[in-house]
Amino acid sequence: MxxxxxxxxxxxxxxxxxxxxxxxxxxxxxxxxxxxxxxxxxxxxxxxxxxxxxxxxxxxxxxxxxxxxxxxxxxxxxxxxxxIGMVFQHYNLLQNATAFENVAFPLEIAKVAQHERHHRVLQCLQIVGLTEKAHDYPAKLSGGQKQRVAIARAIVTNxxxxxxxxxxxxxxxxxxxxxxxxxxxxxxxxxxxxxxxxxxxxxxxxxxxxxxxxxxxxxxxxxxxxxxxxxxxxxxxxxxxxxxxxx
Ligand SMILES: Nc1ncnc2c1ncn2[C@@H]1O[C@H](COP(=O)(O)OP(=O)(O)OP(=O)(O)O)[C@@H](O)[C@H]1O
Ligand SMILES: [Mg+2]
The missing domain is CATH 3.40.50.300 (P-loop containing nucleotide triphosphate hydrolases)
Incomplete structure (x- = not known):
């Protein structure tokens, strides 16, 4: 609460x-x-x-x-x-990182082990229907797709x-x-x-x-x-x- x-x-x-x-x-x-x-x-x-x-x-x-x-x-x-995850109007993605790397970022900060990180990132990209875009950079994504990456990043730490x-x-x-x-x-x-x-x-x-x-x-x-x-x-x-x- x-x-x-x-x-x-x-x-x-x-x-x-x-x-x-x-x-x-x-x-x-x-x-x-x-x-x-x-x-x-x-x-x-x-x-x-x-x-x-x-x-x-x-x-x-x-x-x-x-x-x-x-x-x-x-x-x-x-x-x-x-x-407590956060999602913003303008996505706030790292431009020089792929969708996968953006979603992985909070787990790196939390020092989550690499194999676990990998699994969890793929899981979250799947939740937002973006598995296929995992290795694309934000510049190649539509606004909606960028926001979905941002949502995956926000929920990746559970x-x-x-x-x-x-x-x-x-x-x-x-x-x-x-x-x-x-x-x-x-x-x-x-x-x-x-x-x-x-x-x-x-x-x-x-x-x-x-x-x-x-x-x-x-x-x-x-x-x-x-x-x-x-x-x-x-x-x-x-x-x-x-x-x-x-x-
Ligand atoms: N860091 C800051 N320094 C000075 N004033 C601020 C700061 N942040 C917000 N304000 C002021 O506080 C008030 C509320 O701002 P806030 O951003 O919370 O409004 P909002 O409802 O989210 O507006 P919007 O719909 O435009 O995003 C505004 O008058 C804004 O100018
Ligand atoms: Mg506001």
């Missing part, structure tokens, strides 16, 4: 202090696909990065599986982070949690569907909890069990997507959910 309690993150900017995340509390259950949606600048990415402390909150607590992440040592935190920051925002609608199908399978078949940031309602409808709507650093509403009739309360949620509004 992921429990964020009264998370606050402020940045010093040339215009003074900017509160990117303002006292957010959210609880995410194991096995859930949990989304954050909101306009640009709402604080979604900052909040997501607070989960594995890539951003350290100024205030509040981050609990993951009963552990207070804020009280871990640097070394302990690095170890925990291996169990994480319990996958953090996805706008994983489909650079992709066309059809490729978006493909990526969402892979994420769904990873969630269901591998039991990985997914926390996903998006500005696309289609993504929320397609994959999320619950979604928090963010505005100006705050979670203004959380909706359960399994409910037959959603009854959004805030203006922003009404806009998003009733008009199918795009942002």
């Amino acid at each position: 992921i429990q964020l309690t009264e998370i606050k993150k402020t940045y010093q900017t040339s215009n003074g202090l900017l509160c990117a995340v303002d006292t957010v509390s959210v609880q995410i259950s194991p096995g859930e696909v949990f989304g954050f949606i909101g306009f640009s600048g709402a604080g979604k990415s900052t909040l997501l990065r607070c989960i594995n402390l890539l951003e350290r909150p100024d205030n509040g607590a981050v609990w993951v599986d009963g552990e207070n992440f804020m009280s871990l040592t640097k070394k302990e935190l690095l170890k925990r982070r291996r169990k 994480p319990k949690i996958l953090l996805c920051d706008e994983p489909t925002s650079a992709l066309d609608p059809q490729t978006t569907q493909t990526i969402l199908q892979y994420l769904k399978r990873i969630n269901k078949e591998l039991g990985i909890t997914i926390v996903l940031v998006t500005h696309e309602m289609e993504v929320v409808r397609n994959i999320c069990d619950r979604v928090s709507v963010m505005e100006k650093g705050k979670v203004i509403e959380t909706l359960d997507m399994s409910e037959e009739t959603l009854s959004p309360q805030s203006e922003l949620a009404k806009y998003l959910f009733t008009n199918g509004g795009g942002i």
Whole structure:
């Protein structure tokens, strides 16, 4: 379980202090696909990065599986982070490494033995349907294929949690569907909890069990997507959910 309690993150900017995340509390259950949606600048990415402390909150607590992440040592935190995969909008692949080498990279860092590494990389490339592209460089892959390599890399260390920051925002609608199908399978078949940031309602409808709507650093509403009739309360949620509004 992921429990964020009264998370606050402020940045010093040339215009003074900017509160990117303002006292957010959210609880995410194991096995859930949990989304954050909101306009640009709402604080979604900052909040997501607070989960594995890539951003350290100024205030509040981050609990993951009963552990207070804020009280871990640097070394302990690095170890925990291996169990939290990350996927980004622009894939963040190493350009001078093949798909195979990209996926193998986290295992090298974790000093996993070569034969085990090899087996595990092939397994993950198979999960995302890219066995045939193992020895291609990113430049030769389509956007969707690059994102599938990034997903394989994110799950190669057997994480319990996958953090996805706008994983489909650079992709066309059809490729978006493909990526969402892979994420769904990873969630269901591998039991990985997914926390996903998006500005696309289609993504929320397609994959999320619950979604928090963010505005100006705050979670203004959380909706359960399994409910037959959603009854959004805030203006922003009404806009998003009733008009199918795009942002
Ligand atoms: N490192 C930083 N230094 C200063 N300000 C920052 C930093 N990171 C984020 N911000 C500011 O914090 C606010 C929230 O940013 P964040 O990237 O979390 O928003 P977002 O909801 O992910 O937006 P987008 O949809 O555009 O990705 C923005 O006003 C942004 O400019
Ligand atoms: Mg963002």
